[in-house]
Amino acid sequence: MVKFVFIVALVFIGNCFAYPEFQRFSQENSGRPINCAMCHVNGDGPEGASRGQIGSLTPVELNRLNAARGAFAPGMPVESPILNAFGNNIIRKIGKTKFLELRAHPEQLAEAYGFQSDLDEDGIPDAQEYLDGTNPLNRSHGNPWKLFVHNLNQYKLHIFLIILATVAGFYGLSNLLHGFAIQAESHEARN
DSSP states (O other), rough: OOHHHHHHHHHHHHHOOOHHHHHHHHHHOOOOOOOGTTTSSSTOSSSSTTTGGGGOHHHHHHHHHHHHHHHTTTOOOOOOTOOOOHHHOOOOOOOHHHHHGGGOOOOGHHHHSSOOOOOOOOOSSSHHHHHTTOOOTTTTTTTHHHHHHHHHHHHHHHHHHHHHHHHHHHHHHHHHHHHHHHHHHHHHHOO
């Protein structure tokens, strides 16, 4: 039965190839090793029989894949079972037609996608993470300096309160030690 579903899938959806142009660009631009997991559910890409690959899809998932493959215009609903949230968001935002046009110029994907979306809420826009070769779905994976600045800004009140508490603690400890010293001197003077 699984083989039959796989064959039917290949007949109805045609060849499903990953688009390595985007992966190659991101890797060359960033100098980081990039795998298909930037946009796909499976790090090995869409072809195969593992989870998140064409050969593992159920009939319901195949229908979702077909619907997603027909999202040629921007704004159409996209829930491809072989794409992760970033991959689905790209197709939803720019449409499959524009995405296919950009294969010849993968460096333009970030600009076409825009810098408003931040799926992992790490302060670095998804398009910038594409350019930086970092995972737009992992809030701990990004340019360390940008993550530091974002976290510093996000937690500035907490940091201020910690510094204030530390200074107050040292002030109190200093006065306590000073009081002990005065008491010890007073005790020695009496004896």
